[in-house]
Amino acid sequence: MNADRILAAMNEHGVRCLLIGGMNFLLRHAPVLTCDVDLWIEDTPDNRRRCEEALVSLGATWGPTEADWRPVAERPARWLDRQPLFALATEHGAVDIFRSVTGLTDWSASFADGADEHTAAGTPYRGLSDRDMLRCQEALDASERKVDRMRALRKALGVLS
C-alpha cells in the first residue's frame, strides 16, 4: 500500500475529493488496519473526468463484472458515470471511489467542514470531519458499525455516549 502515491495522484490531477473511511480515521486518530483508500469525490462531470485521469495514472483496474475486469485506461471516458461507487485495484493498493456516501447528503458542506491535513510523508489531503465520520457510522446498521471508532470520534468531539 502506498497511500501517499494515491493521494498525490488525486492532487496532481486536481480531483476535488475528501478522504473518508478507515484511512482518514487512521491518519487523524488511531492506527486501525484498513486495506483500502476511500475517496468521496465531488460529483460533477469535470471532476469525474479528472478522477478518471488520476486513476489511469495509478494503473487502476476495474470492471462491471469480474470477467470484464481490465485497466481503466482501456475504458472509454465517462465510465465513472455509471454507478455511485467503484472498488478498484491499483498498483499502489485498493481504492474505493464514492460519488455518494451513506449518511451524508451534501459534498460541498462536508468539504467545507473537512480538515486540511498532511500524511507523515508530507502528502496533503482533505479529510472528512470527525462529526461527518460519526454521521457515517451512525447511518449504518448496528451490525456494521465500528464501535471503537465511534467511541474515539465521540471522545474527540466531546460528545457523551
Place this chain on the structure above:
Amino acid sequence: MNDLGQTKRREEAKREAAWDPLTRWRVIQETITWAESQTTARRNTPARCAQEQARKLRRLWR
C-alpha cells in the same frame, strides 16, 4: 479497567509518543502491504474489489 489494561494503555501511549511520525507512517503502510500479501486478507484483487463494491452498493441502495 483492570491493572493490566491500564499498563497496556500506558505502554502504548509511551510508544506512540516516542515514535517518529514518518517511521510510524511507513510501518503502518508496510503492515498493510504485508496484510495484503496474506491470501486471507487480500483486498487489492479483482475478485475482492468486485465483492466489496457489491456490498457497498447494496448498503447505498438499501
